[in-house]
Amino acid sequence: MLRDEINKALEVIKSGGVILYPTDTIWGLGCDATNPEAVDKVLRIKNRPAEKSLIVLLDVDSKLQSYVAEIPEVAYDLIEYAENPLTIIFSGAKNLAPNVVNADGSVGIRIAKHDFCTPLIQRFRKPIVSTSANLSGKPSPKFFDDVDPVIIDAVDYVVDFEQENRTEKKPSTIMKLSAGGQFQFIRK
Helix, strand or coil: CHHHHHHHHHHHHHCCCCEEECCCCCCEEECECCCHHHHHHHHHHHCCCCCCCCEEEECCHHHHHHCECCCCCHHHHHHHHCCCCEEEEECCECCCCCCCCCCCCCEEEEECCCCCHHHHHHHHCCCEEEEECCCCCCCCCCCHHHCCHHHHHHCCEECCCCCCCCCCCCCCEEEEECCCCCEEEEEC
16 A cells, blocks of 8 residues: 555655655655765665765755755746656755765755655655666666666665556656756756
């Protein structure tokens, strides 16, 4: 049952663990985005260099102000009207684990619209990391069956929701937004 899976994942994240979970895009690895040790664990599982930044998920855009110093007004319109999952890179990240924040002080944030992620983040009351559930340099898994067994064995909990889902999903669109409101697409 969905509620049980949310509760189990919540306990793992609260205790500093890493989950393998379905998102509004592809299968991801997640943890508390404010816990540097948990973020390190995600990076070790993926064998990913620390300089490559991670995406953070929030449940509602009203929480952006807790994690970004200055939010251009246009960000709210972009989030509201985006037809597909949209990750926005904001400058001036704050209140996040240092290893989530890019060297230039920016962070990629997506407002998740998903049956599992949204209530999980709501209950957790903090952002969670979302990075593709693949080893660094390998293709991102389109379906749960594509997740490398090495990843599955390394996480603290595998969410039992949408594992049979064969709906083709793709990574989010990524857009960099400056404090002045100018933007550029990083990944369409």
